Amino acid sequence: MIEEKEKKIRQIKSIASAIEDPFTFKHEPDTIQLVMISDFFEHFGVGKTTLLQNLSGGLKSAKPGIFTAEPLLGIFEWKHVKFQLVEEPALHQSQHLNRIIGGVRRADILALVIDLSRDPVSQIENILSILDSYHIYLNRKPPQLKIERTGSGGVQIFFLSKDAKECEHLSDFIKDMVKAWGAVNASVRIYEKVSIEEIEIAFSRGASFKAACIIGSKADKANTKENYIKLISFLKKSNKLKIETYPVAITYTQDGEEIRKGLDNLAQDILKKLNLIRIFTKSSKGVAEKPLVLLKDSTVGEVAKDIHKDLFETFKFAYIYREVEGEITKRRIKTGINFTVNDFDVIEIFSRL
Ligand SMILES: Nc1nc2c(ncn2[C@@H]2O[C@H](COP(=O)(O)OP(=O)(O)OP(=O)(O)O)[C@@H](O)[C@H]2O)c(=O)[nH]1
Ligand SMILES: [Mg+2]
Structure with a gap:
C-alpha cells in the first residue's frame, strides 16, 4: 500500500517536472512552429x-x-495564420544541447540565424556540423528506401522502379549495411535511385528531415553586404544544401520606432515550403476571415474533419467557390467528400442533419 502511494507521488512529481521543463514546451495548436537556432562559439x-x-x-x-x-x-x-516562434538557446556543448536538439527535431521549420556583421561561413559551418552529428538533414526529402525486419528469408532487396534498378550494383553494400544494422532477415524496398550516402542515412537511427531557411541578421550594419555574398557563395559551393536566405535589419527611428526590413515574404514562403494551403469556410454568417491551414491536395472530407469530426461523419455535400481565370465572379462547384481543394478555395459544407 505504501509502495503504491510512493509510486503515485513519484509519478506526479515526474509529470510536474515534465510540464515545467522549459525545453519541452508545448506546440501551440493551430500554429506553424518556427524554431530559431544559432551558433554560439x-x-x-x-x-x-x-x-x-x-x-x-x-x-x-x-x-x-x-x-x-x-x-x-x-x-x-x-x-x-499563426506561427509559434521559438528561440532556442545558441547551440553549444552545454548540458542542454540534447534538449535543444529535441526542440529542433519537433519543429515544423527551422530558421538558422546568422549574424551578417561577423564571419557567416564559420557560423553556418558550426551549425551544420552540430545538426549533422545528430543526423538532422535540412531541406532534403528522406531517402526513398524502406527497411523492415522479417522473420526469415535472409536479406531481400526489391528495386521498385526503373530508377531504383540503377542501384542494383549496390546490393552487396546494402546487405553489409543490414548486417551492421543488426538484422539477419530483412526486406529492403527501394523506390527511387539512391546514393551510397542516402543508404547510410536510411540506416542511421533517429535521422530527421527538416525544412529550413536562413535569416541573415543585422543587415543594416557596415560590411554585411560582403558577408551576405560570402554566405551565398558558400551555400552555392556546398551544393547539397538548397536554402532560402533572408537578410534582415531591425533598426530604430529617432523617435524610437522599430523598423523591420527583409522578412516580408517569410510567412508566405514557409506555407509554400511546407506544402500548406489556406481554405476559407463559408457559413450563414459569411466567409471566415481566418483560414484553415491544410496540406496541399487535401480533400473536402479532410476540410470537414478539420472543422469537426461530426461534420465529417454527417457530410452531405459541399460548395466550393473558386476563382477561375477569365471569370469575374468565383465559380460555384458542387462537390462530394473526395474532391481536392485548392489554395484560397472558399468552402461551404452541408450536413445531413
Ligand atoms: N544593428 C542591429 N543590431 C541588432 C539587430 N538585431 C539584433 N541586434 C543587436 O544585437 C545584440 C544581440 O541581440 P539578441 O537579440 O539578444 O541576440 P540573441 O541571438 O537573442 O542572443 P543570445 O540569446 O545571447 O544567443 C543586441 O544588442 C541587439 O540590439 C539588427 O538587425 N541590427
Ligand atoms: Mg536571445
Whole structure:
C-alpha cells in the first residue's frame, strides 16, 4: 500500500517536472512552429531575441542583449495564420544541447540565424556540423528506401522502379549495411535511385528531415553586404544544401520606432515550403476571415474533419467557390467528400442533419 502511494507521488512529481521543463514546451495548436537556432562559439548575440520580439509585436519577457538560456516563445500572426516562434538557446556543448536538439527535431521549420556583421561561413559551418552529428538533414526529402525486419528469408532487396534498378550494383553494400544494422532477415524496398550516402542515412537511427531557411541578421550594419555574398557563395559551393536566405535589419527611428526590413515574404514562403494551403469556410454568417491551414491536395472530407469530426461523419455535400481565370465572379462547384481543394478555395459544407 505504501509502495503504491510512493509510486503515485513519484509519478506526479515526474509529470510536474515534465510540464515545467522549459525545453519541452508545448506546440501551440493551430500554429506553424518556427524554431530559431544559432551558433554560439564566438558568435553569441546574433539577434534571435530581437527578431522574436519584433515579430511577436513586443514580447515583454524578451530581453535582447542578454543571453537566452532557455527556449523563449512568441506568436507571429500573418494574415490570420499563426506561427509559434521559438528561440532556442545558441547551440553549444552545454548540458542542454540534447534538449535543444529535441526542440529542433519537433519543429515544423527551422530558421538558422546568422549574424551578417561577423564571419557567416564559420557560423553556418558550426551549425551544420552540430545538426549533422545528430543526423538532422535540412531541406532534403528522406531517402526513398524502406527497411523492415522479417522473420526469415535472409536479406531481400526489391528495386521498385526503373530508377531504383540503377542501384542494383549496390546490393552487396546494402546487405553489409543490414548486417551492421543488426538484422539477419530483412526486406529492403527501394523506390527511387539512391546514393551510397542516402543508404547510410536510411540506416542511421533517429535521422530527421527538416525544412529550413536562413535569416541573415543585422543587415543594416557596415560590411554585411560582403558577408551576405560570402554566405551565398558558400551555400552555392556546398551544393547539397538548397536554402532560402533572408537578410534582415531591425533598426530604430529617432523617435524610437522599430523598423523591420527583409522578412516580408517569410510567412508566405514557409506555407509554400511546407506544402500548406489556406481554405476559407463559408457559413450563414459569411466567409471566415481566418483560414484553415491544410496540406496541399487535401480533400473536402479532410476540410470537414478539420472543422469537426461530426461534420465529417454527417457530410452531405459541399460548395466550393473558386476563382477561375477569365471569370469575374468565383465559380460555384458542387462537390462530394473526395474532391481536392485548392489554395484560397472558399468552402461551404452541408450536413445531413
Ligand atoms: N544593428 C542591429 N543590431 C541588432 C539587430 N538585431 C539584433 N541586434 C543587436 O544585437 C545584440 C544581440 O541581440 P539578441 O537579440 O539578444 O541576440 P540573441 O541571438 O537573442 O542572443 P543570445 O540569446 O545571447 O544567443 C543586441 O544588442 C541587439 O540590439 C539588427 O538587425 N541590427
Ligand atoms: Mg536571445
